[in-house]
Amino acid sequence: MVKCQTCAGTYARVLEDGTQYFHACPPLGVAELKDAIAKKSIVLTATQQQQLDAARAIDAARPPAPLDAGAVDQLLASFSIARPFHRDENIKIPALEKRPAVLVAAGKGEPIDVP
């Protein structure tokens, strides 16, 4: 098993059937998005910002019940924003006879071995 240095996900590089596994980091989760938006470390598109403003207005007008997700949480769960330095081990299809293939995104580098 190895651990991704970008997202801390753990996976096997070769599956039980002998095939290669190509890890790709998940996009930012809701908690990470909230943190990134608060720190202004990501830039939302104009449409996303409008949606977020609208969701905040809904939550302000009708606060969600204590156990339920508000409009902001539901909206952020629908966003797909790549995490910084995301790693994607899938290969870019090379033209015939042009090797080696390169990764879609190297991220923070090779994963580290974990027990």
Add this chain to the structure above:
Amino acid sequence: MNPKLRALFETIGPGSPARYLSDTETLRLTVFNAASGVRVALRGRKVDENGESKFASNEITPTTARAASLGDVQPGAGWLVGAAAIVTAGTPLDGQTYAVLSIGIGLGANFTETEVLAAGTISAASRLSWPGSPIEGPLDGAGALRSITGTVPAAGAEISETVPTGARWNLIAFRSTLTTSATVANRAPALSFDDGANLLFSAPNPYLLAATTTANMSWGEGLYDAQNLNTIEGLAGVPANNRLGSGFRIKSRTINIQVGDQYSLVQYLVREWIEGN
């Protein structure tokens, strides 16, 4: 008819689709493969202008990354009377190794394809042969059944599995375990498909997880939503005959997920084809 050519035709046999090759023409094997330990042989038989039968062969170890791997032979001038692509090592399933037999001019990067003789998936039990085999596309077969163990995400993160480059998937079943932290909230897991950026589909699981709970979440083709209270297993459906192309993602989408929530035991069953890009 030229007596020499007449003799050749008699050697080859009437009705044969034998194809004359010049000195510069090449018999090429192109393989797209996902299985490990596979070797594929390209074998051809020709009858030369003296009426003698000769064999030509090459063997390649195709990459497991579903990209094209090539093997060339130049049999020399004469009549090509047969060619085959044969798995000589490894045990690829139907759908994991796709081969194309073709003819062209030149070698390697200077090869220009002029004809396709045969194309289709090959396995330890099924060969590709010319004449005889049809020209099939890589998506024509039944596909390979694969049970895949996915990435266990960090705590608080969602599951995200990407269809590999060069593959096409049909998701049959998906299962994982969610263990929630002590933070009070009702988590509502869903399984979603996207095209790498845009959300295409989302199937909420009827099981809502409170704090400090562990439950198994399953999704299957054609299932109706159901929750088995005896075994703590939430069930929901995904579209029948769904197709996911390279770069598409299968993701969890958990409303109210908390920082300490942990997905684990990510396992799913797909039917996989090779795109042959």
